[in-house]
Amino acid sequence: MAENKPGFLRRIFRTIASIYRGFRSVVLNILFIAIVVVIGIAIFSDKDSVEVPATSALVLNLTGDLVEEKRWTDPIAAAINEGLGGQEDAPEILVRDVVKVIKHASTDNRIQTMVLDLSALGNASVDKLQTVGDAIVEFKAAGKKVFAYGAFFGQRQYFLASYADEVSLSPMGAVILEGFGSYPMYYKNALEKLKINSHVFRVGTYKSAVEPFIRNDMSDAAKEANSEWLNALWHDYKQQVAERRNISVDTFDETYDAILAKLQATEGDLSLYSLNNGFVDNIQTREEFRNKVIDIVGENDKHTYNHVTFADYAHVVIPKHTMDNPISDKIAVVVARGMIVDGQAKAGTVGGDSTAALLRRARNDDKIKAVVLRIDSPGGSAFASEVIGQEITLLRQAGKPVIASMGAVAASGGYWIAAPSNEIWASPTTITGSIGIFGLLHTAEDAMKTLGLNVDGVGTTELAGLSAGLPLFQGLDPKAKDVFQLLIERGYTEFLTMVGQHRNMTNAEVDAVAQGRVWTGSKALELGLVDKLGDFNDAIVAAADKAGLSNYDVTVLQQELTPAEKMINDIFGSAKAAGWLPQSQSNERLLLNKITKQLKQDFVLLNQFNDPNGVYSYCVSCTVN
Template sequence: MSKGTFVSEHESHFTVWGFIKGFAKLVIGFLLVLQGLIGLIILLLFVGVLVQVTNGIAGSNDPVSISIPKDAALVLDPNGVLVEIAEDINPLDVLREEAYGMSEPSQIEVHDVVKAIRAAKDDKRIKGLVLDLGALGASPSSASKLHYLADEIDAFKESGKKVIAVGDYYSQDQYLLASHADEIYMNDYGNLLIYGYGSYGTYLKSFLEKLKITTHVFRVGTFKSAVEPFIRDDMSPAAKEANIAYLSVLWNKYTQSVEGARGLAPGTVEDYANNMGAIMKTVDGDFGKAALETGLVDGLMSRADMNEKLMEAFGKSKDGKSFKKVGFKRYLTSLDDDDDTSAPNIAVITAAGTIIDGEAPTGRAAGGDSIAAQLRKAREDDKVKAVVLRIDSPGGSAFAADIMRDEILALKAAGKPVVASMGSLAASGGYWIAADADEIWAAPTTITGSIGIFGYFNTFENAAAELGVFVDGVGTTDLSPILATGIGPLPSSAADIIQQSTENGYDRFLTVVGNGRSLEKDYVDSIGQGRVWIGERAIELKLVDHLGDFDKAIEAAAKLAKLEKYDVVDMKEKRTTFEIFMGNLSTTALKALGGDEAKRNDSAVAKLVRAAEEKAEFFEEFNDPNAAYARCLACE
């Protein structure tokens, strides 16, 4: 035996023993992990049983009993982003986000806020309303939701109860609501910045060219600007024309609402926005004084002084340190759910978010199969006599939109009226699913239209060639080279096929709208071409039938179904917290085993990770089987 291969008996024994010890540690480690997982599952099952038993005893639909002081104020302090319908929250996700510094803003359903305000109006225990809106957010396209809430605040004031707004500062959106209060107070070092509405994008044409990335765009419509960021370095004149038209209406409605509520002269708000620099010079650069002098707020004071002001209005709490109050969330949990009696039902089905093919969780996206299943459920339920389809979507997959449309047509064929109620946004694919409704209702500030189709993707053959990477091979047909598309180029024959499919999709869209709205196809094309319209203009163009909120749409459905007494029911299947908890347990456990998130404890890193996840989720929404999209990216 050579020296190089000689191993002593001691060394051989040591090596074998080391292997045995290492293997034993691996097995023990695995068993410990398994034990921990089994223990966690047993604990969750135990907690779930307790929850279910408790709900069974107390009645899962019973409101929570809370103590509300006499003459208390309802503090409207929603903490999150205003949405049409919130997605189910997985408690495990909440714990994970808190542990790794990845918390996201919660979602606040606009109808929950309305429910609380309406209940408080007639609640003898509630003396008034305090608007504390510092944690409320709204997307740029959520104007109609804010106006809906502003109208509810005005209706609340009709009861004679006072409304007071307080805040360290006010964003433009928050101030729209605050302006409808009887009194507005702001921190003496706060600010109120009003800047109007705008539409600005990042344009990548030159950037993509520098990287030698080839852009392939397939579209129909002069105004279908969704793909402009990839084929231009600026906004096209057509897009500017369309965008400024609907933005101007949003701005006019905003200024009219604020000036009307505050009793200000027309033009005051626009002057404040356009001449902020000059106004600031008159008050030595003090934001608070600028707002006060313009008449946008009634007083500037510290938090302590605001608290004193509220104690004067509503009385002191038991400890004497604050005013008598009940918070928004606590008050909401005390309210009764709407009962489903023996009366006929009007079903509400909400399509909120991007329309995608397949199924999707409520509130995250409008899955074609998910919404279609709810429509089918309403059709098959003999108690349901009419349907209100609530839409708050920029569109998305044309295929998924058509799947929903088939169920809408089936509902109508079954003799059940369908009323489309547009929220803040019902554009492109969102309009596709509305077109066949018996009636379409929209808010004056609803963003709609965008009747057009597009397809888009990139190939990297030139960038790859720069790095010395090439694709080559053989195929049996003229279309076989499409298998190499990506690193390889897009065959011209394939590009021609995709463009023809896109044009067919647009023609289909025109036909859907023409048939649904009883309009000539040429006329639909003239107002289509991908152009965005605002609600009050859409009614003139015959794209909608009436202007009105969600409640008006419900009344319209009842009228079409000839119902005097009815219950409004949501077709969405409600899941308990425990069901959500357990439904996501397996996925969470698998992620935990991978250990890929154990080091995400730096907030900056967490933000980058979340940004990357959001971008990935954005691209995952483009899953149409025909790669044809009826989506208004400019509206989002």
């Protein structure tokens, strides 16, 4: 029987398809090899390729938010998101990295001076800026001058600039110091329009965390409490800046009338207004400033002063991978940054189980003699806070002292995890206290009726369907409300008792300074809620003293990445640093992101409310604008 052969046209199309597949395979292989080569160059490029001129200025051009711990992000997802024009999370800089760079530069003979370029500095609390400022003071003590130059200095930028020997402003620039504020978004009307009912269970006059869901404005009690600690922070800010700039605290203009009077005297010239107020030392163009620094460190082939940027110098100073000395005694640092949630969580959020695991590692490591718990958290899950607190108690029982070091905020659950420590150290500007708990539940029975949807059935008890979310559709039984309120009251009593035991106070004494009231670190010291005022380094010294150590290393305990995660982080981190991944967004998208930022933050917050009992100790007003 004769063999059936494909037709002529079919053979042509098969040939074309075969050629196409081969061509596609070759192109994809070439692209893959090119990507691997490019990424390999980024990863394995030697840090010594960064050249620091013999006479140079360190340009401290900090880009992003100053943080205690970088939040974990999936590098692949982030790269894809940015490539598609999505919102990029603000870059983050570790405070300890900035301090390392400045301290190394103070002893580096090649670095003759420092230039503060703070135009891209993002969020930074006063305590973090002070830590960087202390390093700048040490740099100046080595006989090296520090200059600050910019077109616009906001509040955070200027606080750091005030450490400089000389602050120069662009002719069309300005220094605007507006003060501190707390302005949450309120959703009561929006929820009513959506026919969503809010059920709130709380204890404490000042526990305002739930107000955004049950009010359209801030309550008088919340305004009273918030005004007190905000004014204390602003007073501290003015005192510090005035002392460094040798000006009066009365120089700070806090009303439109005061600003208008001074601006009328300068005919609306903001740079002259800043000079007259003593905020800056001179008004200079960029070229004038460049020439001034050139006179100190010399000129490079790009016709500007010899310099090395913060990122490049950090590449030289800070090793990419570090190894602990296996024989030295150690003080372990565990960072608790972000909202406290139940279970496991990546860096940037405080997981009850994941943070407890780090503390347990410290307890079981014979070389770790003491622990510093660095807290920068407004709280969250009460259950997760207690899980962490129990591990701290076990550390103490194992003979290992624990020092709680409060950063920008250690309130509500943040204070809960600090309380069991041997000592609590706070910055004068730390936001702490907010001792109280609440429960929050939203139900949509009215929305269901409007949509014509119904959920019905039978159960063996009145409780049937509770854990499955039945109240979301049918509403919350009044008897269930009574149960939840009783649980909240019980939880508050347990919070008071726990604090009282560790602070040597009665429940009544704790209650008098609790009820959700927020305090600054300085006030908390007066009230007996903290033991000492000091920074992170002071806490390290205190931990060493408690453990009887004179020679020791400090190690930061972090969640360990898998080998695959390490490789991916190295690949995409190096590629992005080299500028091979998308970096920017359109101005229109940036504006939209700014408008929607608060909404996104609030919905992320709600999504992180995962306490198994629905009980939270969280301070919503502890965000400073």
